[in-house]
Amino acid sequence: MSEADGxxxxxxxxxxxxxxESLIVDVDGFEGPLDLLLMLSRTxxxxxxxxxxxxxxxxxxxxxxxxxxxxxxxxxxxxxxxAWLAFxxxxxxxxxxxxxxxxxxxxxxxxxxxxxxxxxxxxxxxxRLMARDQKGRDFFVRGLPEDVTRLRSVSYTATLLDLMQxxxxxxxxxxxxxxxxxxxxxxxxxxxxxxxRGLIGYAGxxxxxxxxxxxxxxxxxxxxxxxxxxxxxxxxxxxxxxxIELRQAETFAPIAIRRRTQ
Amino acid sequence: xxxxxxxxxxxxxxxxxxxxxxxVEAILFASADPVTVAELEARMPHxxxxxxxxVHLRKxxxxxxxxxxxxxxxxxxxxAPDLGFLMQKETVETRKLSRAAxxxxxxxxxxxxxxxxxxEEIRGVxxxxxxxxxxxxxxxxxxxxxxxxxxxxxxxxxxxxxxxHFGLESARDLPGLKELRAAGLLDNRPMPGGALPADExxxxxxxxxxxxxx
Amino acid sequence: xxxxxxxxxxxxxxxxxxxxxxxVEAILFASADPVTVAELEARMPHxxxxxxxxVHLRKxxxxxxxxxxxxxxxxxxxxAPDLGFLMQKETVETRKLSRAAxxxxxxxxxxxxxxxxxxEEIRGVxxxxxxxxxxxxxxxxxxxxxxxxxxxxxxxxxxxxxxxHFGLESARDLPGLKELRAAGLLDNRPMPGGALPADExxxxxxxxxxxxxx
Numbered sequence: 001m002s003e004a005d006g007x008x009x010x011x012x013x014x015x016x017x018x019x020x021e022s023l024i025v026d027v028d029g030f031e032g033p034l035d036l037l038l039m040l041s042r043t044x045x046x047x048x049x050x051x052x053x054x055x056x057x058x059x060x061x062x063x064x065x066x067x068x069x070x071x072x073x074x075x076x077x078x079x080x081x082x083a084w085l086a087f088x089x090x091x092x093x094x095x096x097x098x099x100x101x102x103x104x105x106x107x108x109x110x111x112x113x114x115x116x117x118x119x120x121x122x123x124x125x126x127x128r129l130m131a132r133d134q135k136g137r138d139f140f141v142r143g144l145p146e147d148v149t150r151l152r153s154v155s156y157t158a159t160l161l162d163l164m165q166x167x168x169x170x171x172x173x174x175x176x177x178x179x180x181x182x183x184x185x186x187x188x189x190x191x192x193x194x195x196x197r198g199l200i201g202y203a204g205x206x207x208x209x210x211x212x213x214x215x216x217x218x219x220x221x222x223x224x225x226x227x228x229x230x231x232x233x234x235x236x237x238x239x240x241x242x243x244i245e246l247r248q249a250e251t252f253a254p255i256a257i258r259r260r261t262q
Numbered sequence: 263x264x265x266x267x268x269x270x271x272x273x274x275x276x277x278x279x280x281x282x283x284x285x286v287e288a289i290l291f292a293s294a295d296p297v298t299v300a301e302l303e304a305r306m307p308h309x310x311x312x313x314x315x316x317v318h319l320r321k322x323x324x325x326x327x328x329x330x331x332x333x334x335x336x337x338x339x340x341x342a343p344d345l346g347f348l349m350q351k352e353t354v355e356t357r358k359l360s361r362a363a364x365x366x367x368x369x370x371x372x373x374x375x376x377x378x379x380x381x382e383e384i385r386g387v388x389x390x391x392x393x394x395x396x397x398x399x400x401x402x403x404x405x406x407x408x409x410x411x412x413x414x415x416x417x418x419x420x421x422x423x424x425x426x427h428f429g430l431e432s433a434r435d436l437p438g439l440k441e442l443r444a445a446g447l448l449d450n451r452p453m454p455g456g457a458l459p460a461d462e463x464x465x466x467x468x469x470x471x472x473x474x475x476x
Numbered sequence: 477x478x479x480x481x482x483x484x485x486x487x488x489x490x491x492x493x494x495x496x497x498x499x500v501e502a503i504l505f506a507s508a509d510p511v512t513v514a515e516l517e518a519r520m521p522h523x524x525x526x527x528x529x530x531v532h533l534r535k536x537x538x539x540x541x542x543x544x545x546x547x548x549x550x551x552x553x554x555x556a557p558d559l560g561f562l563m564q565k566e567t568v569e570t571r572k573l574s575r576a577a578x579x580x581x582x583x584x585x586x587x588x589x590x591x592x593x594x595x596e597e598i599r600g601v602x603x604x605x606x607x608x609x610x611x612x613x614x615x616x617x618x619x620x621x622x623x624x625x626x627x628x629x630x631x632x633x634x635x636x637x638x639x640x641h642f643g644l645e646s647a648r649d650l651p652g653l654k655e656l657r658a659a660g661l662l663d664n665r666p667m668p669g670g671a672l673p674a675d676e677x678x679x680x681x682x683x684x685x686x687x688x689x690x
Contacts, residue, residue, distance in 0.1 A: 031362065034386025077387075103454030111453050114655045118384060121447045126368035128437040133343035135427045136354035139329075140341040140506035143352060146292035146555060146563055156614055158573040158581070164650070166575070166583035170598060287541030288555040289562055291505075305562050327501030339503040348499055348519050352506045 033081035036060070038116050048117040053109035054092050057085040088112070187217055187227040192234035200244055206256040209235060276309030279318065286315040296336030296426055333432040334422045340410075343429070363393045367402060371424070371436055372448055375406035375417030380450065394418070402427065488664030493532065500529045510550030576607050581616060584645050585638070589620035589631030608632070614643065 030036040040059045043050050064082040067074050091105030133139055196212055209231060217227035235257055238244045247256045276282065285306050290297055295407075302312035316337055323339075331340050341349065359367075362385075369384050370376045381389050397403045406419035413445040420433060430436065442448050490496065499520050503511060514525035530551055534544040537553075545554050555563065573581070583598050584590050595603050611617045616638040620631035634647055645648065 031385065032387035107454040111451065114451055115384075115386070116445075118447050119386065121442055121445070122365060122369050122372065122384060125372055125436070125438055125442065126364045129368055129428060130364060131373065132428045132430075132437070133346070134356075135340070135429070136352075138343045138346040139429060140346075140349050140352050140502070141294040142291060142339065143506045143508040144552070145294035155570045156573045156577075156610070157570050158578050158641075160644070162573070162578050163582045163642060164584065166578040167586055167650075170579055170583065180356065282540035284539075284556065285559060285562055288559040289541075291542045291553070292555050292563060325498075327498035328505045330582075339505070341506050342498065345499060345502040348503055349506055351519070 031080050031209075034119055035059075036063070036078070037081075037112075038119055041116055048113060048120055051113055051116070054089060056112075057089045057092075060085050061089070092196055123244060185220070185222045185226055187214065187223070187230045189230045189233045189237070192227070192230035196231065196234050196238060200238065200259050204259055206247060206258045207240040209257055212257075215225060276311065276439075277307055279311075279315060282306065282310050282312065282315040283318045283322070285310070286312050286319050290319075290330065290337055290339045293338070296333040296338040296422060302337075331429065334432060335425045336422060338426065340429070357396075359396070362390065362395065363396050366393050367397055367420075367424075370397070370403050370418045371420045371433060372439065372442060373450075374419040374433065375409070376419075377409055377415040377417050379415065406425040490525065492522055493525075493529060496520065496524050496526065496529040497532045498535070499524070500526055500533050504533075504544065504551060504553045507552070510547040510552035512550045515550075573610075574607070576604065577610055580607050581611055581634075581638075584611075584617050584632045585634050585650055588633040588647060590633075591623055591629040591631050593629060595632075605630070 013259055023154055030039065037056060037060060040063070041048060041056055043059070044055060048054075061082055064074060064078065082233075088105060088108050092109060094105075120234075130203060135141065191214075195214060210228070212231050212235075213224070213227045217223045232255070235244065235246060235255070239246050239257075243260055244257050245260050247258075248254070277285070286302055289302060289305060299312050299316070302316075303310060306312060316330065323330045326341050327342055327345055329342055330436070331338055364380055365385060367387060369381050373380060378389055378394070394403070400423070401421055401426040403418045404421050406417035409412040409417055424430075425432065439448075491499070493612060500516060503516060513527050513530070516530075520526060530544065537544050540552055541556050541559055543556055545639060579599055580595055580603055583595050587594060587598070592603055592608070608617070611632075614637075615635055617632045618635050619669055620633035622628045623631055638644075639646065
C-alpha cells in the first residue's frame with residue numbers, strides 16, 4: 001500500500017510539474033520510453049483506448065527535440081522510440097499505399113495504445129495487490145509454531161539367507177581360505193623359465209614342448225593347462241632372447257623347440 | 263484374540279468427524295506455514311477425511327479472531343485482518359520493494375507463466391537481475407516450466423508463499439483478474455509486423471489459460 | 477461534528493465483550509510467548525476487560541483441538557495434550573543387522589537353547605552385551621530355561637517372532653551344514669537367486685535334535 005502510495009505521489013508530482021513547465025526533461029524519472037509515453041498520454045485526459053497516438057507521437061518527438069537542444073544525452077532506447085514514432089507519424093498522416101507490405105499505421109497505433117493500456121493496467125493491478133491485507137502487516141501467523149517432532153525408529157532387517165550364510169561362515173571357518181592365496185594349481189612363467197633354462201642345454205634336436213612339462217603337472221587337467229601355458233610362454237621368452245628356436249608344422253600341431261646354435 | 267481384532271479395527275476405522283475436526287484444528291494451529299490436505303491425511307489416523315473436517319472447522323472459525331484460510335491447495339490459520347492494529351508487536355518490517363519489483367511481481371502473477379522477455383515487453387524496459395532475484399529470494403516467485411519456443415526460455419510463476427502473503431486462495435483470486443482478461447489486457451498481442459519493442463517470443467503463453475482455468 | 481464525537485466515544489468505550497474475546501484470541505494466537513492480562517489490557521482498546529474475555533475464550537475452546545492455558549501469570553494457546561501424537565512424524569529407517577548380531581542369532585537358532593559361553597565358543601570371540609540386547613529387543617530371541625550346570629547359566633532360544641520374520645515353521649526347518657554346502661552357501665560368494673534345495677531328509681545339524689527337546 002505504502003509503495004503504491006509513493007508511486008501515486010510520484011506520478012502526481014510529475015504530472016503537476018509537466019503542467020507547470022509544459023515539458024520537463026527529466027529522463028531519470030522515467031522507466032524507459034513506454035513509461036514516458038504513458039506519462040505524456042495523461043495530458044490528453046482521455047481513456048487510453050481513445051488516445052490520439054498521433055498527438056502522443058508529436059509530444060514525444062517534441063520532448064526528444066527539447067532534450068537535444070538542452071544537450072541532454074538520451075539513452076538509445078528513447079531515440080529508437082523517437083525514430084519509430086516518427087515513422088508511425090508519417091504512416092498515419094500519409095494516405096495508405098496499397099502496394100506497400102506490412103501493417104498499416106492504424107494497426108501500429110492500435111498496438112501502441114494497447115501496450116500503454118496494458119502497462120497502465122499492470123500498474124493498477126500492482127497497486128491493488130499491494131493494497132491487500134498482507135501477512136505480517138495485517139494478518140498474522142501462529143506466533144509459537146510447534147514443530148513436528150520426528151520420531152526416528154530403526155527397523156533391523158535380516159534375511160534367512162543372511163542367517164544361513166552367517167552360520168555357514170562360522171562353521172566352515174577352518175576350511176575357508178581366501179582365493180588369492182590359492183596357488184596350488186598355478187605353474188608360473190618364472191617357474192617354467194627356471195626349469196627350461198636348466199634343460200635347454202640338452203635340447204640339441206627338435207623336441208616336443210610337452211616334454212618340458214614338469215613332473216606331477218600332467219595328470220590333473222587344471223594343473224596341466226597351467227603348466228602348458230607357462231612353459232609355452234617361457235619358450236617364447238627364450239626364443240626372443242635368441243636361445244632357442246620354435247617350430248610348428250601347422251596350426252594346432254605340436255610345438256617343437258631346439259637349442260639355437262650360434 | 264478379540265482384543266487384537268478390536269485394536270485392528272480401531273486402527274482402520276476413522277475417528278468421528280468431531281474428533282477429526284479437533285485434529286485438523288490442532289495441526290493447523292501448530293503450524294506457521296500452510297498445511298496441504300495430503301499432509302493432513304498422512305498425519306491423521308487412517309481413513310480420516312481432512313477435507314470434510316476443514317469445511318466444518320472453517321465454519322466454526324467464521325467471525326472469530328482467528329480464521330481458517332485456504333492457500334492454494336493448503337490450509338492455514340491466520341488472525342483476522344481487521345485486528346491487525348493489535349499486533350504492532352508481531353509486525354515484521356518487510357524490505358521496501360522497488361516500483362520495478364512490484365510491477366514485475368504483478369506482471370508475473372497476472373501473466374504466469376511469464377518469461378523475462380514478456381515482462382520486458384510489458385514494462386518497456388529491461389528487467390534488472392536484482393529485481394527477479396529479490397522476488398525469488400522472498401519466495402514469491404519461482405521458476406515454472408520452460409517455454410517450448412526457440413531458446414526454451416525459463417518462465418516465472420508465483421508461489422504458495424505469494425498467495426499466503428497476500429491472503430489469496432489461488433492465483434485466480436487476484437484482484438481484477440476477470441476484468442483484465444475480459445478487456446484482453448492479459449493477451450499476448452504481438453506487435454503487428456513484428457517491428458520494434460522486443461518480441462522475441464512471438465508466441466502466446468499457452469500456460470496462462472492452463473493455470474487459470476477452473 | 478457528530479462524526480468526531482462518535483469517534484471519540486468509541487475511543488473511550490470498550491468494544492463489546494464478543495469483540496474483546498476475538499482480540500484476545502488473535503493476540504494469544506500470534507504471540508510467541510504467553511501474554512499477561514496486563515499486557516493484553518495495554519494492547520486492547522481502552523476500557524477492555526481481558527480477564528473476562530479470557531474466561532469466555534477459555535470456555536469456547538474447551539474440548540477443542542486447541543486449549544487456552546495459564547502459564548504462570550500469563551496466558552497462551554496450546555494444542556490439546558491428547559493430540560500430541562499428531563505433532564510427531566514417524567520415520568522408519570531400515571538397517572541391516574550387524575554381522576556380530578546375525579552370527580549370534582544364527583548360532584542361537586541352530587543350537588538353541590544356547591548359553592552365552594556356547595555362543596562365544598562357536599564364534600571364537602566374546603559376545604557383546606549390546607548384541608544380545610539388540611536381539612532381545614527385536615524379540616527374535618528370548619530367555620530359555622537355565623542350564624542345570626554349575627553357575628546355572630541362562631540360555632537363549634529363538635521366538636515365534638523370529639520364525640515369522642524368517643518365514644520358518646520351526647527352527648528345525650533351518651538347513652543343515654550339508655544342505656548349506658549343496659546350496660553353495662559355504663562358498664564366499666553371494667548365493668545366486670537364493671533358492672535353496674528343500675531339506676527332504678530332515679537332517680539336523682549335529683546336536684540339534686537333542687537341543688530342541690522342549
